Structures are given as C-alpha cells and as structure tokens.
Amino acid sequence: MFNEPVKIILRRFRDRSLESGLLIIAVALGIGAFSAGLSLIMNTIKFSNEIMSSPEYKELVVSTRSNANEMDVPVKEKLVNETAVLTSEDLEAANLAPDVEWAYVQNHSMLMLISADSSSNNFGPPGGMGAPQGGMGGPQGGGPDNGQAPPDGMDNNQDEQGGPGGPDFHRMSEEEIAEAKADADIILSDLERVSGFEVTPQFFNSWNIEAAEGSLFSTSDLRGTDNIIVLGSEFAKLLAGDDMKVSDLLGKKLLARGGYQTIVGILNPVSEEYDSKFFKPYREDNGGMRGLRRGFMDTRLRFAVEDPEQLDSTETQLQNWFTSQFGDAQIVISNPRAEAEQLVARNTGIGILILFLSAAGFFIALVNVSNILMSRVLRMKKNVGILMALGASRKDIRNLFLSESLLLAVSGGIAGVILAVPLSNYMETAAGITSGSWLFIAAGAIIAGVLTFVFGLIPARQFMKIDPAIAMRSVS
Amino acid sequence: MLRLENICKQYDLGDTKVDALKNISLEIKRGDYAAIMGPSGSGKSTMMHIIGILDSATGGKYYLEDYDITALPDKEQARIRNKHFGFIFQSFNLFPELSAMENVMLPMTYAGIPVKERKERAAKLLYEVGLEHRMTHLPTMLSGGEQQRVAIARSLSNDPDLILADEPTGNLPSDKGEEIMEILESLNKRGVTVVMVTHNPSQGKRAGYVIELRDGELCSSSTNGDSNV
Incomplete structure (x- = not known):
C-alpha cells in the first residue's frame, strides 16, 4: 500500500x-x-x-410599571397602587410614531382542555352540551400574570359570562362527555392544558404569519363573543392525530373548561415557540370589572418598526404619548433589542x-x-x-x-x-x-x-x- | 565512462579556506575496477562524493559519458544517482525499519518501478548474494556480512553502470570482507564499473586501477602496478 x-x-x-x-x-x-x-x-x-432578525427584537413593549416589575411587587400592593390600565385602545399611540409598522397586543393565555378519560376534573360549558358557545368566565385564583397565563388556566378574557368571583361552569357527567365524544364536530383532546396567546390581528402581520388552512381573525373578531381560535401547525397536527387531516379541524369545536373553542384557522409553521400554541382574539373587558381585571392581567402593547435603527426615536415618541395619557412613572417602555444586544x-x-x-x-x-x-x-x-x-x-x-x-x-x-x-x-x-x-x-x-x-x-x-x-x- | 578535469574542491571555513581537492584529473573507463587510496584527510571521500554527485566541485569539469554534469539541477542529479550509480558504505546504512527485501526495493521506488517488479527484482538480487532465506529479516537480525550483502544487492537494484564503494569491508572481519571483495570482483567481471575507497593495500592491489591521493592531490594513478603520475 x-x-x-x-x-x-x-x-x-x-x-x-x-x-x-x-x-x-x-x-x-x-x-x-x-x-x-x-x-x-x-x-x-x-x-x-x-x-x-426576529420580529421580537424590532419592537417596543409597553406595560404598566407594576407589570414591568412583576416579580418584585406583591399582588396586594399592586392592586392597591395600580392606576394605569393599558388596553388595546392605547395602540393608537402608533399614530404619533410614524415609524411604527405594526401595533398589537400579545398576551399569554392557557386553555384547560377536557379529555374523555379524566371526568373527575371535567368542568364543562354552562348549560350542558346544549350550549356550546357558553364560555366560562372568570379567572380561577387570579394573581399576577408575569407574562404567563393565569394560574388556573382560564384564559384572560373569558369574563363575559362571569366575573372573578363567580365561575359559571359545572362538572360534566360521563354521559355528557360520552355525548360530546360521539359528536363529530366536537374534539376531546388527550391534553390537559395547552398554552397560547391572545393577540390582536396585527400580531400576525408583524410576525408575517399566514394561515395554511381557514383564516386568521380580524379586527371585527375582537368585538365579537364567539370563542374562536387559530391553531399553530404542530398543535393542529397533534389534535388531528393519525385519523384526521389537519384541514378537517376547521369548524370543529375544541372542548375546554372555558367553553367550546371553534377552530377557524391553522397556521403555517413559524417557529418552535408558536407552532405548538393556539391563538385567540384579544378582547377588551367591557363589563365594569375592567379596571380591576386589567390591573392584574398582563396587557402589554407591542409596537414593531421595520428598521431596528428606528427603535430609539420611536421609543421617545411613545414615551411622550403615554406620559401625556398616564403621567410620569406609570408606564414602562422596554426595548428587548437593547437587552438582547x-x-x-x-x-x-x-x-x-x-x-x-x-x-x-x-x-x-x-x-x-x-x-x-x-x-x-x-x-x-x-x-x-x-x-x-x-x-x-x-x-x-x-x-x-x-x-x-x-x-x-x-x-x-x-x-x-x-x-x-x-x-x-x-x-x-x-x-x-x-x-x-x-x-x-x-x-x-x-x-x-x-x-x-x-x-x-x-x-x-x-x-x-x-x-x-x-x-x-x-x-x- | 567518467572523466574529471582539474577538479578542485575548496571548503570555506570563514577566514580560512581548505583545499580538499586540487586539480584532480583522471578518467575511469567503463568496466574499470578502480581503488582510491590514501591516508586519512587526503580527500578520498570528497572525491568519492564528487564522483557520486553528492557534492559539487568548486572548480574543474566532470564528464559522465561525455556529458558535462558539473552543475546539474538537483532533480537530474538525483536521477543519475538513482539510475546510474550504486552506493555501498562502510557501515552498511540499511534502514532498520525495513526488511532486507524492502531495503533492496527502496532505490527502485525512486525509479518509479511498480511494486510487483520491485519485489521480483529484490528477491532475485538477494538470491544472487546468497540471502534468499533472509528476505523478510530486519537488518538488526542480520550479521555484518549479511547486512553488507544486502547493501550490495541494494546498490544493484537499478542495474547501475557504476558501483561506488566506500571502504566496504571496513566494518567486517577478514573472512566476511573477503566474501564482499569476491562479490565486487564478480560484479566487475560482469561489466559493472567499480570505484572503491580503501585503506587496505592488498585490496588496492586486487583493483585494476589505483588512484592515490595525498593532501588533496593526485599523487599517482596506476594500472596493474604501472605508475602514470
């Protein structure tokens, strides 16, 4: 050799x-x-x-000071001292910041799902199976959001039918579950819970996310009462399983403790973070509990620009607007890009x-x-x-x-x-x-x-x- | 076969210059059996190196088959050493990492001979020097005489025109030295030109042509005892 x-x-x-x-x-x-x-x-x-290069680092996040210091402020103190409340209406600040391309709300949320095998913990929609649109209301336990979902899994905005003190759901019987299981339009997942987001429509624009099946929700859906959700691609595959095509999920109702969630769209793959999540329309609370509810809920406004170089000037513009609305020291504008840099x-x-x-x-x-x-x-x-x-x-x-x-x-x-x-x-x-x-x-x-x-x-x-x-x- | 004309070799040692060879002129014909003799420091090895193109003269001309090879490029020098010359050293200089056969095959590698042919030729040469039973042995497993016979086989591997032997029996007992001398003489009888450096006068007498050096000068060259200088 x-x-x-x-x-x-x-x-x-x-x-x-x-x-x-x-x-x-x-x-x-x-x-x-x-x-x-x-x-x-x-x-x-x-x-x-x-x-x-992620959209996350081309945006400014606006939150109340108590939310910004979430980990340091006891809930009780926060409730007492909270005065500023952010809502999606505050997204209009973007009108005074010309470089803002997209302005949206993106809150964490969580769905507690009802499975066929765990009847002991199945709290179903009010009025039994005959009222699929009757979502459950009220957070269970409340507390600071920390940018995460409410502690007991109720989503942030399901209080149309109830307030924080009066959950309106009942324990589902085995017959009701069997009935739901037999209904081809109702999906019972094996999962106990799944996390997701409440967003306003421009979230999808900012992240350049499109629907692979069905549709995304629009601004008009923010004012509606239907419980609709859009599924991330991996979550949709998980729900569809081997027996169903992903597109077959459209129009079906996912049985959750908060009520039936009608699937209106399935997203293209985006990222690991979003593909396994659900997305619901962010809805303002108009029921008189708004101040208290928004006080400890994590409503953060996000303002995205096209060029990261525009972040500093935009931050100044937004700061001026929010100071004029809420006064000094109420609102915190954070720049994730600066921290990431x-x-x-x-x-x-x-x-x-x-x-x-x-x-x-x-x-x-x-x-x-x-x-x-x-x-x-x-x-x-x-x-x-x-x-x-x-x-x-x-x-x-x-x-x-x-x-x-x-x-x-x-x-x-x-x-x-x-x-x-x-x-x-x-x-x-x-x-x-x-x-x-x-x-x-x-x-x-x-x-x-x-x-x-x-x-x-x-x-x-x-x-x-x-x-x-x-x-x-x-x-x- | 080869002709030296006024060959000089001067070593520059800073302030001093040492003349190792001074105006050496001689001719060795094809088929000659020449012995270079002289005391230590007389320039025998320098002359051997110049003849073997391992060293270059600082003056004069060196002709090999009427070609002036005084200043050839390194690659051409290597080719001539490989194809036309065979070297035999006093201390054998076999590679201890290689077997007897591989040592004999080594020069053929530089000649570009295929491995199969290398093996065949090496086996034949080792057979000729009586070492057919030692082909796979490492040099350390061979006696001095056997090692020198391997070295002779190696020097013949590319069928050279000229064998340059530098005191080939210097490290051997007399009986083994005699065996080596007989092999060299038989090679000469087959037409191979042999140039041998030796201190041994009796070996010099066996050569057909004796070149005597003293202090870098050719003091005599004789054929069959007839002095030419």
Whole structure:
C-alpha cells in the first residue's frame, strides 16, 4: 500500500510510540480547543444574527410599571397602587410614531382542555352540551400574570359570562362527555392544558404569519363573543392525530373548561415557540370589572418598526404619548433589542476570549510540535544522506517528511474533532445557543489541521537544506 | 565512462579556506575496477562524493559519458544517482525499519518501478548474494556480512553502470570482507564499473586501477602496478 520511503516514516512513527502519541495528543488538544472555540464564536454570531432578525427584537413593549416589575411587587400592593390600565385602545399611540409598522397586543393565555378519560376534573360549558358557545368566565385564583397565563388556566378574557368571583361552569357527567365524544364536530383532546396567546390581528402581520388552512381573525373578531381560535401547525397536527387531516379541524369545536373553542384557522409553521400554541382574539373587558381585571392581567402593547435603527426615536415618541395619557412613572417602555444586544455583546466577548485562549494554546502546541519535528531532522540527517545517495531528490525528501506532518495533522485532527464535539456542545448549551452548526467544528478542524501541516513544513524544509555530502560524511 | 578535469574542491571555513581537492584529473573507463587510496584527510571521500554527485566541485569539469554534469539541477542529479550509480558504505546504512527485501526495493521506488517488479527484482538480487532465506529479516537480525550483502544487492537494484564503494569491508572481519571483495570482483567481471575507497593495500592491489591521493592531490594513478603520475 505504501512505498518503502513512506514505510520508513510510518514505522519510525510506530516505533517511537510514546513520542508520537504525545505529539498526536498535543495536536489533538490544540485542534480540539481551537475548533471548539471557533465553533463557539461562529455559532454565537450566527445565533445572535438569527435572533436579532426576529420580529421580537424590532419592537417596543409597553406595560404598566407594576407589570414591568412583576416579580418584585406583591399582588396586594399592586392592586392597591395600580392606576394605569393599558388596553388595546392605547395602540393608537402608533399614530404619533410614524415609524411604527405594526401595533398589537400579545398576551399569554392557557386553555384547560377536557379529555374523555379524566371526568373527575371535567368542568364543562354552562348549560350542558346544549350550549356550546357558553364560555366560562372568570379567572380561577387570579394573581399576577408575569407574562404567563393565569394560574388556573382560564384564559384572560373569558369574563363575559362571569366575573372573578363567580365561575359559571359545572362538572360534566360521563354521559355528557360520552355525548360530546360521539359528536363529530366536537374534539376531546388527550391534553390537559395547552398554552397560547391572545393577540390582536396585527400580531400576525408583524410576525408575517399566514394561515395554511381557514383564516386568521380580524379586527371585527375582537368585538365579537364567539370563542374562536387559530391553531399553530404542530398543535393542529397533534389534535388531528393519525385519523384526521389537519384541514378537517376547521369548524370543529375544541372542548375546554372555558367553553367550546371553534377552530377557524391553522397556521403555517413559524417557529418552535408558536407552532405548538393556539391563538385567540384579544378582547377588551367591557363589563365594569375592567379596571380591576386589567390591573392584574398582563396587557402589554407591542409596537414593531421595520428598521431596528428606528427603535430609539420611536421609543421617545411613545414615551411622550403615554406620559401625556398616564403621567410620569406609570408606564414602562422596554426595548428587548437593547437587552438582547447587551447579551449578544457579552456572549460574543466571551466567545472571542475563548477563541483567543484556545488559539494561543493551539499555537503553543504547534510550536512545540514543530520543535519536536525539528529535532527529528538532526536524528534523521544520516537517513536523508542515504536516501539522497539512493536517488531521492530534495523535493522527494521534503515530501517524505511532509507525509509525517500530514499523518500528524490528520490523526490529531480526527482526535481533535472527537474532543471538540462534546466540548463545543457543552459551551454552546451554556451560552444558550440552540441552533449551533457542526460545520463550524469541521471548518475549525480543517483550518487547524492545515496550520499543523504548515508548521510541519518548517522541519521538512530543513530536511531539504541538508547537504548530502555532509550527511554522507556522517554515514561513510 | 567518467572523466574529471582539474577538479578542485575548496571548503570555506570563514577566514580560512581548505583545499580538499586540487586539480584532480583522471578518467575511469567503463568496466574499470578502480581503488582510491590514501591516508586519512587526503580527500578520498570528497572525491568519492564528487564522483557520486553528492557534492559539487568548486572548480574543474566532470564528464559522465561525455556529458558535462558539473552543475546539474538537483532533480537530474538525483536521477543519475538513482539510475546510474550504486552506493555501498562502510557501515552498511540499511534502514532498520525495513526488511532486507524492502531495503533492496527502496532505490527502485525512486525509479518509479511498480511494486510487483520491485519485489521480483529484490528477491532475485538477494538470491544472487546468497540471502534468499533472509528476505523478510530486519537488518538488526542480520550479521555484518549479511547486512553488507544486502547493501550490495541494494546498490544493484537499478542495474547501475557504476558501483561506488566506500571502504566496504571496513566494518567486517577478514573472512566476511573477503566474501564482499569476491562479490565486487564478480560484479566487475560482469561489466559493472567499480570505484572503491580503501585503506587496505592488498585490496588496492586486487583493483585494476589505483588512484592515490595525498593532501588533496593526485599523487599517482596506476594500472596493474604501472605508475602514470
């Protein structure tokens, strides 16, 4: 397989197993650290670019100060001190901020579903099965939203039929469940709960989300009373199961503790975050409980711009408008992009530092490897003289000893990649990178392998310079 | 076959210059059996290296088959060493990582001979030097005489015109040295030109052509005892 000169190199490599093993380990550690470091910084940049291009980071979020400080403010105190209440009507602030492209509400919500197998906890629609549109009202337990769904799973805006103190639903009997199960238009899910969002229609515009089946809801649906929902693509697949096409879900009613939810649309795939969720129209409470309800519900207004550069000026414009409406210190406008940029800068800085350290370690390893290979020049001087006497040209000699560097680079590179993969995965997980690409590890290993080979050129070139007459004098 | 005209070799050692060879002119004909003799430091090895194109002269001309090969590019020099010359060294200089057969195959690799043919030719050559039973042995498993016979087989691998032997029996006991001398003489009888560096006067007498060097100068060259200088 190999010719005789290469056999000399390979067998010397084998016979000096300790020295060769240490060389390979040094190269492997260097290549592993370098490729993992390179992978980390490249994946950090890639991931940062991906998330910064998300619509989430082209918008400003407006909330009441108590909502903004949610974790720090006890519910009781918040209820007492709350004066500002945000509603979707406040989205008109966008009229004074010309760069705002889309303005919408996006609140977390949750549906408690009724399954056929868990009758002990099945609280069905009021009036039994004959009143499918009678949604249940009132949050169960209330409390701060924290940007999440209400604690007991009732969605935020189902209080048309009830208030916070008077839930109007009854425990469904087995007969009622059996009746619902038999109805082809009613869907009983195996899930106990599913999370989703209450949104105003421009949410879909801002995220460029379109309906794959059926339709999205419109502004007029915000004023209606029908319980309609749009399903994320994965949630729809889950409900449809193997027996039904996703499109068959349209018009069917999902049985939930809050009432039947009529499915009007199914979304195209968007993202992991949204595909497994449902979307309901955000509806204003017009029942007199509005102040109290909105006080501890998380109504956050979002104003999206096309160009992130417009965020600062838009923030100023919105701040002026909300100050004029609610006074100072009532409303907080947060800029997720600014926070994300800080995080990105920190992660990038750490990534660069790690890359620098790993590159420094790799360089030191290469210098040492080159020195060890160089010392072989002296030990192999006699062999070079013999090989030249037998017909090897200087180029043959250089290529022969480059094959040793190549062997070192390839074996060290493979071992380095084996080290780099878990190391890189660990660092990227720690940095919160979820979409890392292995290609950067491969690229890092290739670059490092080439550098190892290049450093191997130095001793190989020294071999070329050996004067055969001097070498021969040492062997004669 | 080869002709040296006023060959000089000067080593530059900073402030001092050392003349290793001074105006050496001689001719070795095809089929000659030449011995280069002289005391240590007389320039024998330098002359051998220049003849073997392992070193270059600082003056004069070197003709091989009437071609001036005084200043050839490295690649061409390597080709001539490989195809036309065979080297035999005092300390054998086999590669300890390679078996006897692989050592013999080595020069054929640089000649671009396919592996199958390399093996066949190496086996034949080892048979000729009486080592057919030692082909797969490493040099460390061979005696000195056997190692030198492998080296001779290696020097013959590309069917050279000229064998350059640098004290080929210097590291061997006399009986083994005699065996090597007999092999060289038989090669010469087959038409191979042999140039041998030796300190041994009795070996010099067995050569047909004796070149004596002293202090880098050719002090005599004789054929069958007839002094030419």
